[in-house]
Amino acid sequence: MSAPALIRQQPDTDLGAAAAVLSVDLAAVAANCRLLAARAAGELMAVVKADGFGHGAAAVARTALDNGATWLGVTALSEGLALREAGLPAPLLSWLNPLGADFAAAVQAGIDLAVPSIAHLDAIAGAYPDRPARVHLHLDTGLARDGAPPEEWAALCRSARLAEARGQLRVVGVMGHLARSDEPGHPANAAGRAAFDRGLRIARALGLRPVHRHLAATAATLADPLAHHTMVRVGAGLVGIDPSGSTTLHPAMTLTAPVVSVRRVAAGTGVGYGHTWVAPQPTTLALLPVGYADGLPRVASGRAEVLLAGRRCPVVGRISMDQVVVDVGPDRTVAVGETATVLGTGAGGAPTAAEWAAWSQTLEHEVVTGLGSAPARVLRRTTPPTTAPSPAASPTSPRSTR
Numbered sequence: 001m002s003a004p005a006l007i008r009q010q011p012d013t014d015l016g017a018a019a020a021v022l023s024v025d026l027a028a029v030a031a032n033c034r035l036l037a038a039r040a041a042g043e044l045m046a047v048v049k050a051d052g053f054g055h056g057a058a059a060v061a062r063t064a065l066d067n068g069a070t071w072l073g074v075t076a077l078s079e080g081l082a083l084r085e086a087g088l089p090a091p092l093l094s095w096l097n098p099l100g101a102d103f104a105a106a107v108q109a110g111i112d113l114a115v116p117s118i119a120h121l122d123a124i125a126g127a128y129p130d131r132p133a134r135v136h137l138h139l140d141t142g143l144a145r146d147g148a149p150p151e152e153w154a155a156l157c158r159s160a161r162l163a164e165a166r167g168q169l170r171v172v173g174v175m176g177h178l179a180r181s182d183e184p185g186h187p188a189n190a191a192g193r194a195a196f197d198r199g200l201r202i203a204r205a206l207g208l209r210p211v212h213r214h215l216a217a218t219a220a221t222l223a224d225p226l227a228h229h230t231m232v233r234v235g236a237g238l239v240g241i242d243p244s245g246s247t248t249l250h251p252a253m254t255l256t257a258p259v260v261s262v263r264r265v266a267a268g269t270g271v272g273y274g275h276t277w278v279a280p281q282p283t284t285l286a287l288l289p290v291g292y293a294d295g296l297p298r299v300a301s302g303r304a305e306v307l308l309a310g311r312r313c314p315v316v317g318r319i320s321m322d323q324v325v326v327d328v329g330p331d332r333t334v335a336v337g338e339t340a341t342v343l344g345t346g347a348g349g350a351p352t353a354a355e356w357a358a359w360s361q362t363l364e365h366e367v368v369t370g371l372g373s374a375p376a377r378v379l380r381r382t383t384p385p386t387t388a389p390s391p392a393a394s395p396t397s398p399r400s401t402r
C-alpha cells in the first residue's frame, strides 16, 4: 500500500519528535471498496458514520466513491450535512434522527432520510415545502432497535403512500438490518431476509415503488448473497474489518509513537499506577506518549504489545491516560526518538486492530473508532503527500485532512 494518505498528529512540542501519529492508508480503503463493490449484486453504499469508523468520513467517502461506491450512508443528519459541506454531492442517506432534527435542511441538501415511524413520517413530510423529501422506510428485521416493528409496518406504508399522493415525499427506498450476519448460516439471517421480503411485498401491495432495497451490511455483503437486493451498506469492510471472517481485507489505520524516554530498572521495580507489573529481572523500559485518552483501551493493560525496534514488546503496568511503558527486554536498549508502532495494518509484525480488540474483549470497530475519535489530542492536522491512493482515483480524490 502507498504512503499514508491522511495523517493526524499530536501537538508538536519543543521535542518535535514527541508526537504520536495516526495515519490512514486510503489505498487500503480503495482496495477494500473495489473488492466489496465487485461482490455486491447491486450498488454499494459507503457507510461513513462515526467519522468513517475513525478514519475520516470525508476522505473515506471520497475514496469509496472513486472505487465503486455510488451512495454514502451516515447515522445522524449532522454527519450528512458535514459531508455536503466537504463538497460531496453523492446520493446520501441518514437513518437515525430524533423527531426534532432539521429535516428541512436535509431535504434542501438533497439528503435522503430513513423513516422508522409514523411520527417521523409526519415530521419529515412537507418539512421543506419546495421539494418532496426522499425517504427510505425502515423496517425492523430482527434487532428490536431502529426501524418500524413489523406490526406497525403496514400502517407506516399506508401513511407514506398518502403523503406521496399529497406530494410531500417520495418513498425511494426500503431498508432493514440483520442482527447476526457475522454468523453466516445462522437461522436468524434467513428469518431477517424473510421479514424483509414480507415488508417489501406489503409495501408494493400498498402502492409503494421503492427503487432502493437494502438489507446487507459488510458481513452479509461478503457471506450472504441472498441479502443483497439492490444495494448493500458497507462500513466496517471499507476500513478492513470483515465481521463474517470469510475474506481478507486491508486494515487502513496505523498509530505510531516515538520513544520519549528510556530507563534501566532493577529487578523488583514496580511500574505505573498500582504497580500491577513488577520487573522480574533487570530490564530496559521505554515510555511512549499515548494512552487511553488517545483511544487505547485501558482494559488491554497487562496484555497489549507494541512493535519497537523490530520486536514485539509488552506494554507493562497500567495504560495511563496519555502514556504507556513498554518492556524492551533485559539485553537490549532502544534510542529516544525511535518510533514504536502501537497499531498497524498487519504488515511488519505490528499489532493489528484485531489483536487490540482481543486484548480488550471488544470488536475491531470499537478499537478503531476509539483511536480515531480522540479529538482532545487532534491539535494539528497535516496535509498528506499527494500520493495517488489508487489507479481509479480522480483528480479531486482523497487528500484532505479532516
Ligand SMILES: *Cc1c(COP(=O)(O)O)cnc(C)c1O
Residues within 6 Å of the ligand: 047, 049, 095, 177, 216, 217, 218, 219, 233, 234, 235, 236, 237, 243
Ligand atoms: C453501521 C451500519 C451499517 C454498516 O455496517 P458494517 O457492518 O459496518 O458494514 C449498515 N447499516 C446500518 C443500519 C448500520 O447501522
